[in-house]
Amino acid sequence: MKWYTKILSLPLLLLPLTLSAQDKLSLQKKYDQLQSEIKDAQDLLSQTREKKNNSLSQVKLLNRKINVREEMIRNLSMQVQQTAIQIRESSEKITAMEANLESMREDYARMVYYAYVNDKEYEPIHFLFASGSINDAYTEIEYVREYTTYRKQQASAIKAAQAALELRIAELEKDKVTKQNLLTEEQDQRNTLSKEKEEQDVTLQGLQGEEKKILAQIDQKKKDANALNKQIQAIIAEEIRKEKERAEAEARKAAEKAAKESGTSTTSTVKEEKKTTAPVNTGLTPEMALIGQNFASNKGRLPWPVERGTITGKFGTQPHAVLKNVTVENNGIDITTTAGAAVRCLFDGEVVNIIFNPSFQKGVIIKHGEYYTVYTGLTSVSVKAGDKVSTKQTIGTAYTDDDRTEVHLEIWKNTTLLDPAAWISK
Numbered sequence: 100m101k102w103y104t105k106i107l108s109l110p111l112l113l114l115p116l117t118l119s120a121q122d123k124l125s126l127q128k129k130y131d132q133l134q135s136e137i138k139d140a141q142d143l144l145s146q147t148r149e150k151k152n153n154s155l156s157q158v159k160l161l162n163r164k165i166n167v168r169e170e171m172i173r174n175l176s177m178q179v180q181q182t183a184i185q186i187r188e189s190s191e192k193i194t195a196m197e198a199n200l201e202s203m204r205e206d207y208a209r210m211v212y213y214a215y216v217n218d219k220e221y222e223p224i225h226f227l228f229a230s231g232s233i234n235d236a237y238t239e240i241e242y243v244r245e246y247t248t249y250r251k252q253q254a255s256a257i258k259a260a261q262a263a264l265e266l267r268i269a270e271l272e273k274d275k276v277t278k279q280n281l282l283t284e285e286q287d288q289r290n291t292l293s294k295e296k297e298e299q300d301v302t303l304q305g306l307q308g309e310e311k312k313i314l315a316q317i318d319q320k321k322k323d324a325n326a327l328n329k330q331i332q333a334i335i336a337e338e339i340r341k342e343k344e345r346a347e348a349e350a351r352k353a354a355e356k357a358a359k360e361s362g363t364s365t366t367s368t369v370k371e372e373k374k375t376t377a378p379v380n381t382g383l384t385p386e387m388a389l390i391g392q393n394f395a396s397n398k399g400r401l402p403w404p405v406e407r408g409t410i411t412g413k414f415g416t417q418p419h420a421v422l423k424n425v426t427v428e429n430n431g432i433d434i435t436t437t438a439g440a441a442v443r444c445l446f447d448g449e450v451v452n453i454i455f456n457p458s459f460q461k462g463v464i465i466k467h468g469e470y471y472t473v474y475t476g477l478t479s480v481s482v483k484a485g486d487k488v489s490t491k492q493t494i495g496t497a498y499t500d501d502d503r504t505e506v507h508l509e510i511w512k513n514t515t516l517l518d519p520a521a522w523i524s525k
Contacts, residue, residue: 445465
């Protein structure tokens with residue numbers, strides 16, 4: 100292998116370190132987010148305990164803490180595995196770099212020895228008398244100069260290779276320390292998880308005598324949820340009908356205007372307009388169609404309806420937090436937050452209706468094109484039907500019931516329910 104080939108290979112030996120570092124940063128960022136959510140859950144749990152012991156709200160928050168803690172442990176395990184891979188790759192690269200460096204040193208030693216043995220033959224006067232002509236002497240002198248330059252370059256290449264090797268070894272030692280720290284942190288999280296599960300068991304035992312009460316609450320909430328669902332569906336269906344009428348009215352106005360400008364019959368133009376636009380008519384005004392497109396393009400990046408909180412109720416059919424073999428149906432997600440928290444709009448839109456339900460309290464339905472967001476669990480509302488609202492605008496205040504402050508969020512696409520957790524930022 101030529102000396103310049105060896106030195107050019109050094110950046111390639113260092114490249115995997117950069118790529119692994121990017122993956123590690125991604126995992127670390129996720130871990131920091133999980134730590135933040137754990138802190139929020141713990142703060143909310145402390146507030147709940149101040150009001151009541153052994154409550155359903157405490158169980159929900161403990162369940163969430165345990166779920167997040169388990170995700171943190173999985174994250175740490177992945178970081179440990181990735182660091183172990185990086186350590187192995189670094190060791191392999193160091194071995195290759197050491198072999199490369201040794202080969203370069205051997206080449207350089209042979210050059211130095213050859214130059215020493217033939218030192219006198221490299222004198223310019225020697226070439227002048229030994230050559231057949233002045234031109235031959237000049238050519239041989241130039242060769243000696245190039246050879247001398249090559250020796251100097253080889254010496255510089257060895258120094259660069261040595262520096263790269265030392266850098267790689269330093270990174271390896273750093274990775275070993277990182278791995279040990281990660282293993283320690285993982286064990287600490289496992290110990291904390293064990294304590295949280297013990298706390299969960301104690302809380303559940305304190306609720307064992309309240310099974311009948313909890314079942315009655317589940318039954319009542321189920322009835323109220325069904326009533327709320329029918330109410331929301333009816334409101335959305337009516338709004339879709341109204342929006343379609345508005346869209347058709349705007350289309351007729353546009354057709355009439357075009358007919359006047361072109362000087363043709365309004366009636367025939369309107370009919371022609373209906374023929375051409377009917378197949379692609381979305382039933383939305385241009386403004387609402389644009390809002391709907393923007394809403395859809397922000398899936399996974401929409402803000403939370405509260406500034407601080409943690410998800411304590413997931414979308415769909417879920418096992419009950421306390422009772423075994425009992426499931427509950429959730430049309431959205433439940434977010435436990437702080438008392439008096441401001442409830443915010445997820446995206447630009449228009450308020451469709453203000454609603455009320457005994458289990459879900461006051462609520463707001465907001466239209467975003469063909470999408471609708473529903474916010475319930477409000478004690479007060481600061482908007483009214485027809486209001487234009489913007490992203491993160493406050494629309495009300497969260498309702499606190501006994502020991503919990505929980506906001507319920509639903510997202511609909513026309514009359515189809517969607518999982519809000521997939522739409523809000525992680």
